[in-house]
Amino acid sequence: MGFSLKGVGLTHANGFRALRDVDLRVACGERVALVGASGAGKTTLLRVLAAALRPDTGRLSLLGTDPWDASPATLRRLRARIGLVHQAPPIPPRQRVVTAVLAGRLGQWPLWKSLASLLYPLDPEGARHQLARLDLGERLYERCDRLSGGQLQRVALARVLYQQPDLFLADEPVSAMDPALSELTVALLNEEASRRGVTLVASLHAVDLALRHFPRVIGVKEGQVLFDLPAGQVREAQLRELYAAEGSVPMAGLAVLPDAGQPAAAAPPPLRCA
Numbered sequence: 141m142g143f144s145l146k147g148v149g150l151t152h153a154n155g156f157r158a159l160r161d162v163d164l165r166v167a168c169g170e171r172v173a174l175v176g177a178s179g180a181g182k183t184t185l186l187r188v189l190a191a192a193l194r195p196d197t198g199r200l201s202l203l204g205t206d207p208w209d210a211s212p213a214t215l216r217r218l219r220a221r222i223g224l225v226h227q228a229p230p231i232p233p234r235q236r237v238v239t240a241v242l243a244g245r246l247g248q249w250p251l252w253k254s255l256a257s258l259l260y261p262l263d264p265e266g267a268r269h270q271l272a273r274l275d276l277g278e279r280l281y282e283r284c285d286r287l288s289g290g291q292l293q294r295v296a297l298a299r300v301l302y303q304q305p306d307l308f309l310a311d312e313p314v315s316a317m318d319p320a321l322s323e324l325t326v327a328l329l330n331e332e333a334s335r336r337g338v339t340l341v342a343s344l345h346a347v348d349l350a351l352r353h354f355p356r357v358i359g360v361k362e363g364q365v366l367f368d369l370p371a372g373q374v375r376e377a378q379l380r381e382l383y384a385a386e387g388s389v390p391m392a393g394l395a396v397l398p399d400a401g402q403p404a405a406a407a408p409p410p411l412r413c414a
């Protein structure tokens with residue numbers, strides 16, 4: 141099992157109920173897109189899946205473990221197996237790109253190695269390799285505050301690629317990128333998840349990207365699952381209902397709404413969810 145949620149609800153500290161009674165089962169190695177209007181609860185759901193927010197109702201299992209029943213050591217090990225690309229990457233502005241990428245393994249390395257890597261990058265070639273896949277290899281020693289928003293998003297992605305998590309979560313990972321780069325980046329995330337046999341969940345504003353690249357698409361509305369379908373079965377009427385409050389369905393490139401998405405035919409990979 142990649143993860144499962146049963147009756148999960150979450151109320152933020154200000155009293156806002158962001159998730160209501162969410163039931164979800166995602167098998168190991170599945171690739172799932174979350175779509176929905178702004179404020180629907182996608183980030184909150186991803187943070188629950190990252191064991192960063194604790195639900196106040198329901199049951200949760202991540203990679204076979206209930207994080208909130210686990211010992212602190214088990215929770216730490218579980219979190220080291222989960223990688224979340226944040227919508228606004230929390231990278232210290234003066235940090236070098238290489239250090240930001242290598243930070244992906246801080247949860248897996250012993251303390252001495254983590255501290256040493258913060259002072260002196262221990263695996264610059266490993267960081268450069270992941271950055272190069274995102275066409276950013278030449279910015280290895282740049283300061284992060286000298287990058288554009290889209291470049292910073294790619295650094296955050298390179299960090300999680302370097303981490304090599306078993307559960308790969310991405311919160312609007314291409315929101316600051318142009319359509320061509322968004323396409324390439326979302327394709328890369330899917331290739332990586334398929335190749336390594338890990339579970340991928342990404343929230344995306346551009347519905348066409350979600351339908352083109354992900355076999356399964358979940359529509360989130362007002363903290364609930366409105367639909368949960370193979371991409372090829374998502375219909376225009378469902379998308380219009382999902383985005384009713386916004387007035388139109390957000391698309392990155394194609395102006396055509398799907399009557400059929402395109403679930404990728406993936407060869408079964410070796411799975412990494414035990």
Ligand SMILES: Nc1ncnc2c1ncn2[C@@H]1O[C@H](COP(=O)(O)OP(=O)(O)OP(=O)(O)O)[C@@H](O)[C@H]1O
Pocket residue numbers: 152153154156157158176177178179180181182183184185227
């Ligand atoms: N830390 C918080 N404290 C209080 N309310 C919050 C907090 N985080 C999110 N919310 C509220 O919870 C609701 C869901 O927010 P969330 O960020 O999960 O939505 P989203 O679907 O990711 O939106 P977007 O697409 O705009 O990123 C929103 O109404 C938001 O204002």
